Amino acid sequence: MCRLAAIVSEDYFSPFENILALETMKEGHDGSGLGLILRDLGGEFHDLKDYPILSCITSNKGYEVLKEYMSSKGFEVKYRWEPKTKIEPWMEITPRDHYIVKAYEYPDYMKDKSQKEKEDFLLQTRLELRKLGEKDESITVFSFWPDTITLKEVGDPLEVGLFFGLDHNESLKAKIIFAQGRQNTNYAINLYACHPFFIQGFFTMTNGENTAFVPIKEFLMSRKFPGYIGYNSDSEVFAHILHYTRHILNYPLKYYKDVITPMYPHELDSCNREDIETLRLMVKSLRMLTIDGPNCVIGCDRDNTVFMVQDTKKLRPGVVGGVRGKIGLMSEVCGLTSAIPDRDTTKDVFPMKYDFVYVKPGAKEIKIWNQKLGQTTTISYH
Helix, strand or coil, X not given: CCEEEEEEEEEEECCHHHHHHHHHCHHHCCCCCEEEEEEEECHHHCCCCCCEEEEEEECXXXXXXXXXXXXXXXXXXXXXXXXXXXXXXXXXXXXXXXXXXXXXXXXXXXXXXXXXXXXXXXHHHHHHHHHHHHCCCCEEEEEEEECEEEEEECCCHHHHHXXXXXXXXXXXXXXXXXXXXXXXXXXXXXXXXXXXXEECCEEEEEEECCCCHHHXXXXXXXXXXXXXXXXXXCCHHHHHHHHHHHHHCCCCCCHHHHHHCCCCHHHHHCCCCCCHHHHHHHHHHCHHHCCXXXXXXXXECCCXXXXXXXXXXXXXXXXXXXXXXXXXXXXXXXXXXXXXXXCXXXXXXXXXXXXXXXXXXXXXXXXXEECCCCEXXXXXXX
């Protein structure tokens, strides 16, 4: 199993809080990797929210290739951040040449384009960079999107955090941060297999094993959308299903639950939801996207709504709780206690098979939408 730690806050905070939460859940991950995504950025990136940010790792050779490529496309660097890494003898980390986080000005020919054209252009650029560096691993690119930073490295999460200097670095802060401590199972230790997974403003991370991976992957690839590639991890499809549900089909966010864990016919027969006929059609047309866990998925929508959802087996732990202005979505209670020790634990939520639990920006309340009833319960913090 992996361990997941997501925090939503009304104030900017350090990703090291997530890393310390992962440390308390250490028995649930084997230290084979740390993945971080920061959204709604503060610190040095607070005033750069409209500029696309490239997050990647390169070799010295790849660094030159990247510079030449970005220049040829007309990108100009607006701001650059690179961690001041520090390796200690006890760390089992192999440092790379360059960990790059760069905010760019759009090329002149893109500045007046539509939002969709810009989005497709950023995706195309990321995929082309990935292709340039994939064969010799000279460029590993994780995201290229405004107001979003991704950091990943192989190693124990706490060691990686210290290696990046995140324990004392005030330059990287955000209001939404996802962190995953990886448990290597079926795949090689590869940075492209490390959660969270990102595509065009959507991202997810997962604890579990997606045994329906192959049919889901084949269905997504048959859509011919250029971003549905890679699949170095069976969990990457969860991010792509979110993208397909929200961006391609333009469904409401709650339908993500109905897509990945549709109700059985006998459940639909006893369901009183007003959209019951829509659900029946979805079961027929999107059945290839049904997951078969065990899985606990934490995701983030483009509007910065953060959610947790379980598969119908509910065999992976998950808890949501907090205080007004700060809510955590974690794999275990001990991780939540590490991040938010002074919360009212009687308000903690443990999502069950029909629950879609979500938190809006500002972290004022937790909402629990029940798939079977079509009803929402709200837990408010005062």
